[in-house]
Amino acid sequence: MKYPSIRRFLLCLTFLVPAILPASAQRDNALTQISTIDAILNGLYDGVLSFGELREYGDFGIGTFHSLDGEMVALDGAFYQVKADGRVYDVTDTATTPFSSVTFFKAEKEIPIAPGKNYQQIQALLKETITAENIFQGIKIVGTFRYMKTRSVPGQTKPYPPLVKVTANQPTFEFHDIAGTVVGFYTPDYVGGLNVPGYHLHFLADDKSGGGHILDFIxxxxxxxxxxxxxxxxxxxxxxxxxSLELSKDRSEELHQAEKSTGKKLERASR
Ligand SMILES: [Zn+2]
Known part of the structure; x- marks a missing residue:
C-alpha cells in the first residue's frame, strides 16, 4: 500500500462525517408540522411555537400566525407574513404560529409546466406522472404566472370564530403576469384531520408585492x-x-369550504 496514512485519514473522515453534518442536513426528508388542521378548524389560533424555533425544522413551508393574522410563506430560509391588507411583511423570531408545515427543501424531481396550464390541470398532471400518492411531497413552482388568485385572513379576537366563519369574509387578491414562487405541500388523503389532504399552496411574488393562500392560478x-x-x-x-377539544368528528366538508372559499375581492393596499 503506497499511502497508508492518507487512507487511514480518509477512513477516519468517513466516520466523522455524520457527526459534523449540520442538523438540518440530517432532516432533509422530514416534514415538520405544528398542531393539526382540525384544531385550526375549531378556532385554536393561539401561537404555540415561535418562528425562531420553527426555523430549526425547515427553510421552506407554509402556515399561519398567532390569532390567524395572515398567511405564512417560508422560502430559502426567510419567513414572510402576507396580511389581510395584501402586503408582505418580514417575520420576527419572537412571532408565534398555531399551525405550520416546514421542511428543508431539496428538489428531487423537476417538471417543466407548459404555458397556459391551470391549477386543476397541474394537479391532474401530477396525479398521472407522480406515483407517490401515499407520502408527503414538498411542492415548489418557480417562474411567471399569467394569473394568480390568493387570499389572506385578518387577525381574530377572542372568542375565536371557527375557520369557516373567518374565510367566508376573507379578502382575495388577483395578479396578472407576475413572477414568483408557489410554496406548499401534497398531503395524502389518509391524514385528513391532521392536515389538508391534496395540495395546499401559498404564493410569494418575487418583488414581495403580494402573495397568500392560493385559490387559483395559470x-x-x-x-x-x-x-x-x-x-x-x-x-x-x-x-x-x-x-379539551373533541377531535373525533369528520370535518372534511368544513375544511373544503374553508380552503376553497372565494371570499370577497379586495384591492391590495398600495404601498
Ligand atoms: Zn393556506
Missing part, C-alpha cells in the same frame, strides 16, 4: 420542483385548549 413559464417527504414529525400543542 402558469406562463414555470418549473415545478418536488421534494419527496417520507418522514413526518408532528408537534402538538400540550395545553388545556387542545386537550
Amino acid at each position: 402558469v406562463e413559464d414555470a418549473t415545478l420542483f418536488l421534494d419527496y417527504l417520507s418522514e413526518i414529525r408532528i408537534i402538538l400543542p400540550n395545553n388545556a385548549d387542545f386537550n
Whole structure:
C-alpha cells in the first residue's frame, strides 16, 4: 500500500462525517408540522411555537400566525407574513404560529409546466406522472404566472370564530403576469384531520408585492420542483385548549369550504 496514512485519514473522515453534518442536513426528508388542521378548524389560533424555533425544522413551508393574522410563506430560509391588507411583511423570531408545515427543501424531481396550464390541470398532471400518492411531497413552482388568485385572513379576537366563519369574509387578491414562487405541500388523503389532504399552496411574488393562500392560478413559464417527504414529525400543542377539544368528528366538508372559499375581492393596499 503506497499511502497508508492518507487512507487511514480518509477512513477516519468517513466516520466523522455524520457527526459534523449540520442538523438540518440530517432532516432533509422530514416534514415538520405544528398542531393539526382540525384544531385550526375549531378556532385554536393561539401561537404555540415561535418562528425562531420553527426555523430549526425547515427553510421552506407554509402556515399561519398567532390569532390567524395572515398567511405564512417560508422560502430559502426567510419567513414572510402576507396580511389581510395584501402586503408582505418580514417575520420576527419572537412571532408565534398555531399551525405550520416546514421542511428543508431539496428538489428531487423537476417538471417543466407548459404555458397556459391551470391549477386543476397541474394537479391532474401530477396525479398521472407522480406515483407517490401515499407520502408527503414538498411542492415548489418557480417562474411567471399569467394569473394568480390568493387570499389572506385578518387577525381574530377572542372568542375565536371557527375557520369557516373567518374565510367566508376573507379578502382575495388577483395578479396578472407576475413572477414568483408557489410554496406548499401534497398531503395524502389518509391524514385528513391532521392536515389538508391534496395540495395546499401559498404564493410569494418575487418583488414581495403580494402573495397568500392560493385559490387559483395559470402558469406562463414555470418549473415545478418536488421534494419527496417520507418522514413526518408532528408537534402538538400540550395545553388545556387542545386537550379539551373533541377531535373525533369528520370535518372534511368544513375544511373544503374553508380552503376553497372565494371570499370577497379586495384591492391590495398600495404601498
Ligand atoms: Zn393556506
